[in-house]
Amino acid sequence: MFNSSPKFQRQVKSRMWKRWQLFHATDFQSLLYPCFVFSSIFGVFPYKINGSIFEPSRSRYILLIIIVCVTCVYELTKIYEVNILNNTKRITEKIQDNFFFTLASFTIIASSIVSGSRMRVLQTILKVSSKLPPKSFKKLSKLIHTKDIFILFYLVGQSVASLVHFHESNELFFATAVMEHYISLQILQLNMLYVNCVFILKACFKRIDDNLMILREFVIKDKSHIPRLIYYHQRNPLLLEELKALRKEHLMVSNTVQMLNKIFSPQLLASFAIAFIEITFEIYFNTVQWKNGLSISLTKQVHNSFIISYLTYHILKVLIIIWSCEAGKNQAIKISTTVHDVLNSTSDKNIKYELHLFSLQILHSNNIFSTKCLTVDATFLTAMVGTVTTYLLILIQFLVSSHSCNGKITKNVI
Secondary structure, eight states, X not given: OTTHHHHHHHHHHHHHHHXXXXXXXXXXXXXXXXXXXXXXXXTOOOEEEETTEEEEOHHHHHHHHHHHHHHHHHHHHHHHIIIIIOOSSOHHHHHHHHHHHHHHHHHHHHHHHTHHHHHHHHXXXXXXXXXXXXXXXXXXXXXXXXXXXXXXXXXXXXXXXHHHHHHHHOSTTHHHHHHHHHHHHHHHHHHHHHHHHHHHHHHHHHHHHHHHHHHHHHHHHHHHHSOXXXXXXXXXXXXHHHHHHHHHHHHHHHHHHHHHHHHHHHHHHHHHHHHHHHHHHHHHHHHEEESSSEEEOXXXXXXXXXXXXXXXXHHHHHHHHHHHHHHHHHHHHHHHHHHHHHHHHOOOHHHHHHHHHHHHHHHHOOOOOBOSSOBOSHHHHHHHHHHHHHHHHHHHHHHHHHHHGGGOOOTTOO
16 A cells, blocks of 8 residues: 555646646646746745645745845845945946845745745635636636746746846856846746736636626526516525625635735835836936937937847736736626626515625725735826836936036936
């Protein structure tokens, strides 16, 4: 019996591997399989999946602790180098580097601190998504697998091209460049895990909405063909039970949204801040120049493929996060409209009472995807674009002031 145990485990793993197919997910695990694999490779997934249960992995936690320690030492070294050792950089370049290294290390440290809570969130999402039909998982897999693979290989390709160019120009700091890109890949995987969770919760909201629509059609059709007494005694209890089940499911999904917001808020705030800083300063450095006067040109930026790909990555990542959150919020809001449609389609007092309870529950459920102080939706995207523009203008004003004050050029200011 003991000798056959390893063989049995290999057979189970083999069946699990055969069951997983790209773009053809059948459950939560197969849907997030690429994300889990990539996250494990970069050391930000310190768990193992035993059946349908997430469990902490001791070896992966040790690896995570080592990665966090190395990251902290590296970031502190870079901050010391930027502020103390390097006197050739401009103030604006120092501001950009300080923000990047500080926020990157904060993201890695914060994600490792909440790794246990994140595991419980994943376990909860696995539970609430267990009611999704295979068709929903298959549809989600086409989106999630494509997104995960495309953006990862895009960043890896951009990183490899940048490292090759960096190695040719300056071999001394090649190792530090590798570390920077490795940290960027870690942050990317944490962000994509959040996006995948949002898409799954959106599918859960859609399932509730679809069932309410079916229930509405059921009420309209059956009520017109079945005598009132038979309808009340046979159909009414079934509808009430279905409504109660849907209301309970909606409450579970809503609570999961709040858990997701709470656990992922620190890393999401840091990721948005990194994107904002990098987009603003890279646009400024590559479009604004001083040549006996202010000069704004896109020529330098257009011909620099590394800058274009770097900006595209940050913009694409922000757009994916905001798009998923906006779609999830809209799907949650749609349930409220559907509940009122069902309410207007029935005259039964018990069903109306249950629908009123459902409506009140929706009203008190704040099903928006947010950080501690920001609501992540289309309005946030508009605000972010406006803020980038505002800070670009501020940097330009400082540039003009530094060159026009008493006719002297202030060295290493901007």
